[in-house]
Amino acid sequence: MTLNADFTKMAKAIRLLVLVAVAAGSSAEAVDKYYEDLASQQTVKFAEKTGTPIGILTTSNGAPVEYRDANVSLNRRIITNEFLLETLTHLNRQRIPERVVHANAAGASGYFEVTHDITDICKAKFLNQINKKTPVAVRFSTTIPNIGGSDTTRDGRGFAVKFYTEDGNFDLVGLSFPVFSIKDPLFFPTFANAQGRNPATFLTDDNMRWDFFTLRPEIFHFLMYRFGDEGIPDGYRHMPGFSIHTYQVINEHGNYSFVRFHLVSNQGFKYLTSAEATRIGGLDPDYAIRDLYNAIANGDYPSWQLYVQVLSLEDVKRADFDVFDTTRILPLDKYPLRPVGQLVLNKNPVNYFAEVEQIAMCPNHLVPGILGAPDQLFQSRRLSYRDAQLYRLGANFQNIPINCPFRSFTYNINGLFNLEKTDDSPSYYPNTYNGPVPYVDVNKGELIEIVQDSSLSFDQAARHYDNLTEGARERLIGNFVDSLGKASINLQERALKWFRLIHEELAERVEHGLLYNRNKQQRSVDHGWGYR
Structure with missing residues (x-):
């Protein structure tokens, strides 16, 4: 018990040091208030709350698991150990398909x-x-x-x-962000793919990103937020x-x-x-x-x-x-x-x-x-x-x-994990046997019809830049330079063309940053400081 208590104290101390290091590395405006790290102590808090084991271990079928089945399988028939068979086969199935975007x-x-x-x-x-x-x-x-x-x-x-x-x-x-990257949904799949990993290298690829960005310049208003303070x-x-x-x-x-x-x-x-x-x-x-x-x-x-x-x-x-x-x-x-x-x-x-x-x-x-x-x-x-x-x-x-909503009465039946239809009401609509019926709303309303075009306008991106403080402009430009600097020169030039249409000062400062970094890299190579 003493050893466990000492270990717990040591773990808390280490965790506190990490939190302090994070806070020390942040700017004053990034530091909020100190919270007890209850996330790291969740299992400890659960044990303190329950006091004793919450029950007898069972299989998913509800059958109790005997001590030997849960603790050793060596020199025993695996096929008769239901606990082992269930946990092994369930492990292979405990993931579901990950979201393509917004996964984390x-x-x-x-x-x-x-x-x-x-x-x-x-x-x-x-x-x-x-x-x-x-x-x-x-x-x-x-x-x-x-x-x-x-x-x-x-x-x-x-x-x-x-x-x-x-x-x-x-x-x-x-x-x-208050704006999205595109307005034509035709280009969303390729926007997601261009942001993802290169299928050949399985690495994120700035050439892919900036190639797409500069071919769909309506995205540049969105990029003003992504590469600005709002981006993190x-x-x-x-x-x-x-x-x-x-x-x-x-x-x-x-x-x-x-x-x-x-x-x-x-x-x-x-x-x-x-x-x-x-x-x-x-x-x-x-x-x-x-x-x-x-x-x-x-x-x-x-x-x-x-x-x-x-x-x-x-x-x-x-x-x-x-x-x-x-x-x-x-x-x-x-x-x-x-x-x-x-x-x-x-x-x-x-x-x-x-x-x-x-x-x-x-x-x-x-x-x-x-x-x-x-x-x-x-x-x-x-x-x-x-x-x-x-x-x-x-x-x-x-x-x-x-x-689950608070209530639902549907005619959806069957399919995997269908737990909704638990009565013997009719399974089709319309019917005359007292199945659920639709409600009437004389003022339901319909979406209006609109026509949208693909014309470009950079006025709001320009106004966004004008409204930034000098510090925010420096961070925005630095972030653009860091990302664009990893892309090929022809993509940098394509991006600068769009930056000039947004704001001449923005384009000049991004171009200056790119040239400075390019010259700095060349000097490193000339002096033998580059990669060999």
Whole structure:
């Protein structure tokens, strides 16, 4: 007992040293508050809470496992040891297909509380009363890294919220940036592939990235955020969330409005520089997951204010740009933020796989009052997200507890793990035998029809650069130079062409940085300092 106690104390001391090292390596603005590292002590806390073993070990069939079967298999018949057979065969099946994007993630649950009345624009029931609370589950994620990848990589991040409303689940599937990389869904698969690993070398490849970037220059507004301070938030608690799409909503009278959702962190926005992110990621690649878990476990519940930017149908018609273009923001001076409520996370997952890996976010999970978005990208996401969940989790993924709505009456039958239909009601529609029937809503509404073009405009990217502080500009340019410097010279020249269309100063400073690094590398080779 003394040896175990000493070992535990030593482990805590080592862990504390690592945390101190991380904090010491960060800037003052990146350091928040010290939390007891309850994530590392989860198993210890469980043992303290239970006091004794929680029960007799069984197989999944419920049969008790005898001591010898659980402790030795040498010189015994393997085929008669059900515990051994079950654990071996289950091990080969305990992974499911990984998400192609947004694989590496953290998650938590809590509630959303309405603080302001918006029933004049939206009849969704979970928004119809001040102080009304709705349970939520949230998944934060990096975009490109695989499961186990570093939380501190420079990347856009997912911010997805599942609202468990009385009218079914509403999934708000957003990003940490207010704009997306593309507006034509045709190019999303290749955008994802260009960001991934080179199929020949299995390494990330800056030539692939910048080749795609410079061939689809609408992405450059997105890149201003990715390579800026927003590209590496200091953990998920300090990260904002944006719906990207302009949603169409409807009130009880059948009147349309259009909104973009904003989630603003009450912890404030904080970021890591590239150097800090590299240092922290080397010490603790799970930095953001650990930070979120420890904050909640220590009772410091993170929260966000939900706002909407609101446009009328006339505003949409009068706008001098496409308000449904996901590569553009809606200017706050024209369309100010209107408060809606507060999102609070106060419960960590009990089982990460069940509650974070198996949560199925889909943009097509909508509720009456929220019609979705009329743009092509949103329509495409309705298909691709559903298909991803069907592939990963099967036809009955909605039956997994984390995905279950409060109630559902469907005519979906059979398939793997179908736990939904537990009565003897009819299995087809229509029928005259009292199966579930649809409701009638004379003001249901339909998405408006829009026409979008592929024209380029860099005015918002230029305005973004103009609004940066000098320090933020230096970091943005340094990050561009670091990434572009690894690409071929012809790709650097193609990128500079687009930078010049955004802002002449931006292009000049990036070009100067590239030339400086190129000359520095040449001097190293001339003096024999390069690789041999």
